[in-house]
Amino acid sequence: MADIGNAKLQGQSFNAMRAQYAKVQPAGEKRGQGSEKVTTLEASLAMQEKTVDFLLAAKTKAKDRFATQYGLVKRGEEETRDLESFQYKGKSLADLSPEEAQTLIAEDGYFGVSKTAERLAGFVLTGAGDSLERLQAGREGIQKGFEEAEQAWGGKLPEISYQTLNKALEMIDARIQELGGGALVDVKA
Structure with missing residues (x-):
């Protein structure tokens, strides 16, 4: 107070x-x-x-x-969250065919490892600019969010989640090293 x-x-x-x-x-x-x-x-x-x-x-x-x-x-x-409340391009995720869902999580799909990692890392990189302190804080924020997702999920997440996390952290780490920061090795695998 x-x-x-x-x-x-x-x-x-x-x-x-x-x-x-x-x-x-x-x-x-x-x-x-x-x-x-x-x-x-x-x-x-x-x-x-x-x-x-x-x-x-x-x-x-x-x-x-x-x-x-x-x-x-x-x-x-x-508020209850159900799969039907989530949509992609106007279509409920629950209504996607197995082929459409597979296309979305494919390597070049919107929810694939690369594009999702780019969105995660891009948020941190854009917000942090050239600040090593902000880059580190953003990196830690992604890790904390991931840990909270594991808790909400009730344990280990699907493997695609870990691949996405690792790729996003690699992008952030590369920027930290470009700016003269030390290597960070605390990525969950």
């Missing part, structure tokens, strides 16, 4: 407002009473009021954020 002293209240930090109230001309002197006790009490009450306003605003924002997150989680749980 952010430091409350630096939190913004009506455009001012809490610490700045506290300092402002400490410098306020005593309210009693304004009325000709000269009572410093009244001034301290008024400043304290004003400070407490601002603190309560801040805490209520923070609580409201947090509640809204959590409600949004909860709604997204619930929506995800309620």
